[in-house]
Amino acid sequence: MKFMVKPEGHFSRWMPTYLTFSILGVSVVVLQFFDEIRVRLCLADSGLIQILTAGILITACLTCLQRALRKIPPAFKWAQLSYLLLIYAMREMDFHRLFTQEHISRMKLYTGPFPLHEKILGGTIVLFSLILLLHFMFSNFRFYWDQLKKRQPWAIQVIVWVILLFGSQALDKSPWHGDLFEVIIEENMEFAAAIMVLLVVLKYPIKLSPLSAGTRAVVDGQH
16 A cells, blocks of 8 residues: 655755754844853853753754664664764763863873873773764765765755854864854854754654665555
8 A cells, every 4th residue: 555745845844954043043143132241151161052052962862862772773873873962962061071181082181191091981982982983974875975966955954064063163263262253153053053963863763774765755555
């Protein structure tokens, strides 16, 4: 028996992008109405924007984890993505500072005068995360590239996420780093990147699976 799937409208397909940039724009504009001290407190590591960013990433992580635990195909890849999102969230929260005196991704930790157990812990996390990330990327690359060539919205929105995330990192290293407006844009881009991740995960729950590479307008089923 065949069931016809009604084609999505333009807004529905691009909803993650529209909603992400709407929230980004509103947040930037609203912060302009507050004095500098309040804005910097809001954007600080323990401020509202950072808390919301971490909370959104943890929500995305838990969403992927529950799919893995429910064995929704591909369960292993949902588990991988859950772990990677957890590392992403921990990085945004500077969680490493609870265990190591220096960031675990910096060579300074491993070459400097830091305790051996911190170097072992940091190296183990970095190595495991890197191996998992590379496996996840290469095992999904062919499917992702195929979907990108077809201009599937979710595939393009992944690129938007990359631009937002690495754009914020570029601002962090820019000559304007520390200026109030630069901090507002940088932190809100990180916030928007987290929103994009969650919305794509929620809206396209099966797109990660190679089984969906032949995504059809008609879904076959038997009763």
